Amino acid sequence: MSSPTSKPFRERAEELFRKLQDEITSTLEALDGSGKRFFQDSWERPGGGGGRSRILTEGDVFEKAGVNFSAVHGEAPQSLHGGNQELTFFATGISLVLHPHSPKIPTVHANFRYFEQSNGLSWFGGGMDLTPSYLVEDDARHFHSTLKSVCDKHDSTHYPRFKQWCDEYFYIKHRNETRGVGGIFFDNVSGDTEAEREANFEFVEEIGRAFLPAYVPIVERHKGESFTEEERRWQLLRRGRYVEFNLVYDRGTRFGLETNGRIESILMSLPTLARWEYDMHPAPGSPEAKLEEVLKNPKEWAA
Amino acid sequence: MSSPTSKPFRERAEELFRKLQDEITSTLEALDGSGKRFFQDSWERPGGGGGRSRILTEGDVFEKAGVNFSAVHGEAPQSLHGGNQELTFFATGISLVLHPHSPKIPTVHANFRYFEQSNGLSWFGGGMDLTPSYLVEDDARHFHSTLKSVCDKHDSTHYPRFKQWCDEYFYIKHRNETRGVGGIFFDNVSGDTEAEREANFEFVEEIGRAFLPAYVPIVERHKGESFTEEERRWQLLRRGRYVEFNLVYDRGTRFGLETNGRIESILMSLPTLARWEYDMHPAPGSPEAKLEEVLKNPKEWAA
Numbered sequence: 161m162s163s164p165t166s167k168p169f170r171e172r173a174e175e176l177f178r179k180l181q182d183e184i185t186s187t188l189e190a191l192d193g194s195g196k197r198f199f200q201d202s203w204e205r206p207g208g209g210g211g212r213s214r215i216l217t218e219g220d221v222f223e224k225a226g227v228n229f230s231a232v233h234g235e236a237p238q239s240l241h242g243g244n245q246e247l248t249f250f251a252t253g254i255s256l257v258l259h260p261h262s263p264k265i266p267t268v269h270a271n272f273r274y275f276e277q278s279n280g281l282s283w284f285g286g287g288m289d290l291t292p293s294y295l296v297e298d299d300a301r302h303f304h305s306t307l308k309s310v311c312d313k314h315d316s317t318h319y320p321r322f323k324q325w326c327d328e329y330f331y332i333k334h335r336n337e338t339r340g341v342g343g344i345f346f347d348n349v350s351g352d353t354e355a356e357r358e359a360n361f362e363f364v365e366e367i368g369r370a371f372l373p374a375y376v377p378i379v380e381r382h383k384g385e386s387f388t389e390e391e392r393r394w395q396l397l398r399r400g401r402y403v404e405f406n407l408v409y410d411r412g413t414r415f416g417l418e419t420n421g422r423i424e425s426i427l428m429s430l431p432t433l434a435r436w437e438y439d440m441h442p443a444p445g446s447p448e449a450k451l452e453e454v455l456k457n458p459k460e461w462a463a
Numbered sequence: 464m465s466s467p468t469s470k471p472f473r474e475r476a477e478e479l480f481r482k483l484q485d486e487i488t489s490t491l492e493a494l495d496g497s498g499k500r501f502f503q504d505s506w507e508r509p510g511g512g513g514g515r516s517r518i519l520t521e522g523d524v525f526e527k528a529g530v531n532f533s534a535v536h537g538e539a540p541q542s543l544h545g546g547n548q549e550l551t552f553f554a555t556g557i558s559l560v561l562h563p564h565s566p567k568i569p570t571v572h573a574n575f576r577y578f579e580q581s582n583g584l585s586w587f588g589g590g591m592d593l594t595p596s597y598l599v600e601d602d603a604r605h606f607h608s609t610l611k612s613v614c615d616k617h618d619s620t621h622y623p624r625f626k627q628w629c630d631e632y633f634y635i636k637h638r639n640e641t642r643g644v645g646g647i648f649f650d651n652v653s654g655d656t657e658a659e660r661e662a663n664f665e666f667v668e669e670i671g672r673a674f675l676p677a678y679v680p681i682v683e684r685h686k687g688e689s690f691t692e693e694e695r696r697w698q699l700l701r702r703g704r705y706v707e708f709n710l711v712y713d714r715g716t717r718f719g720l721e722t723n724g725r726i727e728s729i730l731m732s733l734p735t736l737a738r739w740e741y742d743m744h745p746a747p748g749s750p751e752a753k754l755e756e757v758l759k760n761p762k763e764w765a766a
Contacts, residue, residue, distance in 0.1 A: 213741075333720070334720045400733070403706060403710070404710060408710050408711075408717075414711075420637075426637075427739065431739065432739060433737070434706070435736055435737075436734065436737075437735065438518045438520070438529065439504065439727045
């Protein structure tokens with residue numbers, strides 16, 4: 161038997177995410193164009209498994225780009241095993257955050273993961289979302305429609321559900337705004353039958369491969385544009401909000417901090433520089449205000 | 464009757480904190496020396512009361528100095544009244560965070576507050592702590608001994624208890640280090656008798672007035688010192704840790720974010736700029752490593 165299903169999902173998922181990391185980092189190196197390579201930091205998890213964190217900083221395009229792969233296993237955390245010490249878990253995933261230098265190029269985040277427990281439960285999760293400092297409607301439309309066309313091939317309910325989930329998840333409650341123009345977010349995608357689980361795997365594989373076509377053209381479009389110090393300052397203020405979201409709300413970050421996760425990998429998502437100013441509001445009608453408007457009222461970008 | 468006790472504590476506390484804000488901001492303006500004044504933002508709380516936030520940015524000494532006074536009242540939050548809708552509260556306090564430009568001058572935080580409920584319960588809380596980018600032992604000793612001598616006049620157990628409380632409170636668990644070289648922290652300081660409550664008031668008044676003598680001489684000592692870009696970079700990395708503490712652990716901040724507090728006043732504590740670098744560790748034996756050492760192993764500074 162050499163069909164894809166002859167291998168257990170955990171192996172196939174691990175292989176997929178490892179390959180995705182390779183494809184993404186080599187494409188980003190070429191896109192950055194500085195000749196800089198990702199630095200790889202391989203690490204082991206004391207409880208079982210490990211990962212490889214890849215970082216590129218101070219490139220021509222990317223101020224900080226982190227692409228992390230991990231495959232870990234061990235005894236399930238107390239919160240999951242509910243006293244059943246026999247329960248073990250396996251988790252593998254890729255997660256990335258790219259912070260470009262230029263305020264004209266959006267920050268982007270993507271994450272895909274597979275989780276399996278020894279009691280037979282297994283599920284996929286993931287998503288990706290775009291965080292511009294300046295709203296370019298064509299970028300938002302391109303990003304969303306790339307994701308929508310992959311989603312639609314699998315299930316016509318995926319995109320509307322996952323788009324809304326994303327708007328709800330990446331929401332900075334105390335600012336009453338979303339983190340960016342969204343994308344998709346999904347979790348606990350499981351299946352009752354082998355065929356359903358196979359379909360889920362194929363969806364995650366295809367949406368994972370959609371990351372580069374969803375994001376790279378946006379970088380290409382804006383990488384030659386100049387920007388002012390004032391635009392850079394606004395970008396750093398927006399990054400302050402990014403930090404607020406990640407440290408206050410992001411479940412992965414908070415779970416990692418609370419459970420003694422690998423700090424450097426968890427906080428790889430934070431930008432090199434972030435800025436806060438007291439009670440700062442952009443002038444009405446300005447490009448900065450135009451962004452805020454859409455963060456407060458999420459729109460449909462791929463209807 | 465014109466004795467101090469003829470007025471209710473809530474009025475006296477509010478007056479004290481209002482005066483403290485005036486004294487502190489006018490002293491800081493003189494210390495800053497740029498001729499810049501604090502900008503005052505007066506605000507009202509929809510549920511009752513209000514405050515005045517004072518901010519000075521881009522001064523000669525201070526990159527961002529925020530000194531906030533508030534006196535608010537209303538229905539007690541759900542978490543406190545436990546279903547008893549009749550319970551009302553009154554809270555007044557002053558809180559400040561000063562972020563100097565120079566990495567040679569420590570960041571400082573102070574906070575004093577009085578809380579009272581309609582069921583008769585009342586208590587004081589507060590403290591202050593010093594967060595240097597570079598360890599200067601004389602500074603830490605001066606700060607701590609100023610606080611200790613005020614504490615000792617009131618109760619010989621105050622300083623050792625409140626010093627330890629401070630080290631425990633301002634602890635960045637995921638970094639396994641304290642936020643800075645500490646100071647004192649106390650909460651729920653209540654009294655069974657009028658005499659005890661009066662003694663508590665006097666303690667808070669005197670420790671509040673100790674803020675300027677504890678901090679100002681440290682600024683005076685270092686304000687003429689030059690610094691390098693590398694030292695500034697290290698300071699911004701330390702400020703990243705400050706942001707991590709405030710957003711992840713600080714109870715006041717998290718309570719404010721969760722209960723729809725006034726965001727700008729709550730996040731006034733965040734620095735203008737903060738920095739994160741992947742897996743950054745100072746060279747062994749460097750001045751930066753010397754600071755980290757003491758953050759990982761809090762010391763006695765006023766034995």
